[in-house]
Amino acid sequence: MSQAQPDRSAPFYEQIYHLLRKKILQGEFKPGQRIYEAKLARELNVSRSPVREAVRALEKEGLLQIDHKSRITVYEPTMRNVEEIYQCRMSLESLAVKLACERLSASQLDEIEEVLRQTEQSIIIGDLESVIAFNVQFHDFIVLFSGNSELGKLLGGLRSLTYYYRTLNVYGPGRANQILEEHKQIFSKMKERKADEAAETMKVHIQHDLLHLKNLLTKESQQARGKKP
Template sequence: MTKRLSPIKLENYKPLREIVFETLREAIINGTLKPGERLMEVQLAEEMGVSRTPVREAIRKLELEGFVVMVPRKGAYVAGISIKDIADVFEIRAALESLAAGLAAERITEEELEELERLLVQVAECTESNDLEKLIEIDTRFHDILYKASRNERLVQIISNLREQIQRFRSTSLAFPGRMKETLEEHKKIVEALSERNVALAQALAAEHIENAENSMLEALREGNISRERNSITE
């Protein structure tokens, strides 16, 4: 495996094992560590400048979160993902995002609503300039504010974990023809429902937004932009 990970920079407020875990998870999400790739503890530890212990702990945690699979007598591998996996994640996300939006409609602050409005302007700019990378960043911030506004930390953690499991494929969904513009319109409707404190409407719109994102991703899959099945090593 070619060296691609940077040495760990210690942060006083985080345990080393947590920093190693986050580093490896991000490498999987952004594609630095690819589906089906074997994770060698010794090499990863050397690249990050740490011992094998925090790497081993991080791999175990990544397995629990679905990012890594352990193959008997072979070792740890970056998990692949299939159409069924994506559909399962989106099915759960649609229900949880609906719950978060409903709670947010009751609990969101005026400051948070204003921040969402500002993000809508930025989404429109990205859509106009076709800046996909920036749009993904703003879309993530938009949903993070929505989750925070639910005032339910456990719910935020669960949704964030699900989202991260398919984060590496978000660009495929948003790059699908017409999806960027649709995302903007869907976000606008959600913000309007939140502003009106309309719980039922916010729930329905949030669920619809996630379902539309799923449809775009699955359509991209059908066109062959992503492998239909897991890498065989992860089965």
């Protein structure tokens, strides 16, 4: 782990939480990797208490896992886990886009279109970190503009793992452009106020995401088996 230090102007646990979360989402901490609270505390020059708080917060989000022996490991996606989360997303986000079609204002449509424009620019310059951020914003806007706060809460519970999957999902030849084109298709249906078609297009988009992730996990599993003696 790099010797990055938390900003002592803010609560230690909050700074450590954001530091660890970033390292997990950006892949510096690998899936299945052991995490040691004492080691982190020494490296960050803090007591174990704020590290423990940060770890518990990340456990609640699903990014860290703690077993019955109190061993801490980075979340490692399984096929079943991915399928269950994406099944939830298909149902919830297809409903969100359907509701948004019925309630969207012209200015809200402009906001979504601007996100698509910025996504395209980020792809052109090869800024994948921004591509991921704009992809997240596209989906977040649809949920927000659905006007259903309870729907937002339900999807909020999946937020960290969804972001984790989106980080994996954007990689691959032409993958970012494929995601953008599917977002444009969803947006086109929204502009036309075709709620049912927008919902179906969203469902297909998330199904494509799921298929891509499953293929990635399969390849990683095969590579891991191939490395074993």
